[in-house]
Amino acid sequence: MRIALLAPLPPDQTGIADYAAHFSRALRALGIEVLTPLAGCHDPSEQQARLHAFDWSSVDVVHAELGGGRFGEFQALTYLSQVQPQMPLTATVHDPERLIWRRAKMFWPLTWLERLPHPMPQAAALLADPLTLREERQLARRMSRLITLTQLGGDCLRVRMGLRSEQVAVIAHGNLPIPAVPLPPLEPLRLLYFGFIYRGKGIEDLLEALSRTLAAHPEHRDRVRLTLAGGTAPEMTFDPAGNYLDGLRQRIRELNLEGSVDWKLDLPSSDIASTIQAHHLMVLPYRESKKLSWLGAMRGTSGALSWANACGRGVITSNARAFAEEVSAGNGITYTQGNVDALSDCLSQLFLDPQRARQWADKASEIGRQRQWSETAKRFSELFDAAHRARPQ
Structure with missing residues (x-):
C-alpha cells in the first residue's frame, strides 16, 4: 500500500511533527510506502503548486495530521475532496472537537480587525466562526475516516461535526519501545x-x-x-x-x-x-x-x-x-x-x-x-485498507 502523508515533520518543533515522524516510521516498518508531498512546505503558494503537481493516482489513501493551529493540511484536504472525490481521505484530529478552530484567512471587513491590538483579532475569529464551523463540517463529512486519540475526543468530534459513528475511530497515541528502568530511590x-x-x-x-x-x-x-x-x-x-x-x-x-x-x-x-x-x-x-x-x-x-x-x-x-x-x-x-x-x-x-x-x-x-508504535501502526494499516476497499469505483 502507498499513502500520502500530509503533516508537519521534524525539524519543525511541534508535538504533531514528532508524532508524524514516529507514525511514518512505524508504517514503513510494516512495508507501507509513505510519501510526503508537502514535506518542508510552509508557503501557501508553494503548497498549492505541489498539490497540483503530485500524481494522486499513485497512492491508495491520503492521510493528514490536523491540529496545533496549522491550516495547510486542512486546506490540502479541502482541495483534494473537490478535485479527487474518489480518493479515500483520512486524518488524525489532534485537537477535537474541532478540526482547525479558526480560519487561515479572514474575509473583509474582518481582515482589518486582525491588524488591531488585542482583543480585536480574537473578536474577528469569533465573528468568523459560523463560517469556519461550516467549512469544518463540510470537509469532515467528506472524509472516509477521522481518528482521535481518546474516546472522549472521538465522541465530541462526532457530535460537533455531525458525523456517522463509522466515520470516527479511536487509536491511542503510539509509544516508542523503551526498555524499562526501575524508579530511582524515593529520596529525593x-x-x-x-x-x-x-x-x-x-x-x-x-x-x-x-x-x-x-x-x-x-x-x-x-x-x-x-x-x-x-x-x-x-x-x-x-x-x-x-x-x-x-x-x-x-x-x-x-x-x-x-x-x-x-x-x-x-x-x-x-x-x-x-x-x-x-x-x-x-x-x-x-x-x-x-x-x-x-x-x-x-x-x-x-x-x-x-x-x-x-x-x-x-x-x-x-x-x-x-x-x-x-x-x-x-x-x-x-x-x-x-x-x-x-x-x-x-x-x-x-x-x-x-x-x-x-x-x-x-x-x-x-x-x-x-500502545507501542508497532501495534498502533497495525491498527492504522487495517483502517487504511478498509478505507481503500470502500473506495467508490
Missing part, C-alpha cells in the same frame, strides 16, 4: 514537567503548588526536586508579553524555590527517555484556553502523557482536555485545572506516601507496552 522525590515551555501550560500553577506544599511540609524541602524540561520555541517563549523564561525564573526566586528547581531546556530527543526515567513521575498542570472556550471544548491529549507511559512513569495531571481518560487506568491522578490548592493536595499526598509513584509507574508500564 523527583518530579518532572516535560513539554514545550510557554504560556498556557500551567507551569506557574505547578510552581505555586510546590511552594505551598513545601511550606506545609518544610521537612521535605531538601527531599523533593522539580525539573522543568522541554522545548522553547522562540515565537512562543519570546512574545509581546515579555520573556517567559525570565518570568518563570523570577517567580521561582520569589517563591524561594531556587534550591528545588532544575532546568533542562531544549532537550535533545535522544535524551528524552533517560530524562523521564531519572524521575519518579511527571506533572502536567495544563489549563484549557479561555479564548478557545468561546469556540468549543478542546478534548485532545498530550504527547508528554505518551512519553510517560512509554517510559513507565505515572503522572499528576489537570483534568484539562481528555487527560482524565488517559489516567483512568490507575497510572496517575487528576485535579481540577487551575486549582492550585488541589494540585498542592496531590503533591502532599505523594510526599506523605511516595510508594504511590511505584503503583502509578507499574500501570504506566502496562499501558506503554500495549
Whole structure:
C-alpha cells in the first residue's frame, strides 16, 4: 500500500511533527510506502503548486495530521475532496472537537480587525466562526475516516461535526519501545514537567503548588526536586508579553524555590527517555484556553502523557482536555485545572506516601507496552485498507 502523508515533520518543533515522524516510521516498518508531498512546505503558494503537481493516482489513501493551529493540511484536504472525490481521505484530529478552530484567512471587513491590538483579532475569529464551523463540517463529512486519540475526543468530534459513528475511530497515541528502568530511590522525590515551555501550560500553577506544599511540609524541602524540561520555541517563549523564561525564573526566586528547581531546556530527543526515567513521575498542570472556550471544548491529549507511559512513569495531571481518560487506568491522578490548592493536595499526598509513584509507574508500564508504535501502526494499516476497499469505483 502507498499513502500520502500530509503533516508537519521534524525539524519543525511541534508535538504533531514528532508524532508524524514516529507514525511514518512505524508504517514503513510494516512495508507501507509513505510519501510526503508537502514535506518542508510552509508557503501557501508553494503548497498549492505541489498539490497540483503530485500524481494522486499513485497512492491508495491520503492521510493528514490536523491540529496545533496549522491550516495547510486542512486546506490540502479541502482541495483534494473537490478535485479527487474518489480518493479515500483520512486524518488524525489532534485537537477535537474541532478540526482547525479558526480560519487561515479572514474575509473583509474582518481582515482589518486582525491588524488591531488585542482583543480585536480574537473578536474577528469569533465573528468568523459560523463560517469556519461550516467549512469544518463540510470537509469532515467528506472524509472516509477521522481518528482521535481518546474516546472522549472521538465522541465530541462526532457530535460537533455531525458525523456517522463509522466515520470516527479511536487509536491511542503510539509509544516508542523503551526498555524499562526501575524508579530511582524515593529520596529525593523527583518530579518532572516535560513539554514545550510557554504560556498556557500551567507551569506557574505547578510552581505555586510546590511552594505551598513545601511550606506545609518544610521537612521535605531538601527531599523533593522539580525539573522543568522541554522545548522553547522562540515565537512562543519570546512574545509581546515579555520573556517567559525570565518570568518563570523570577517567580521561582520569589517563591524561594531556587534550591528545588532544575532546568533542562531544549532537550535533545535522544535524551528524552533517560530524562523521564531519572524521575519518579511527571506533572502536567495544563489549563484549557479561555479564548478557545468561546469556540468549543478542546478534548485532545498530550504527547508528554505518551512519553510517560512509554517510559513507565505515572503522572499528576489537570483534568484539562481528555487527560482524565488517559489516567483512568490507575497510572496517575487528576485535579481540577487551575486549582492550585488541589494540585498542592496531590503533591502532599505523594510526599506523605511516595510508594504511590511505584503503583502509578507499574500501570504506566502496562499501558506503554500495549500502545507501542508497532501495534498502533497495525491498527492504522487495517483502517487504511478498509478505507481503500470502500473506495467508490
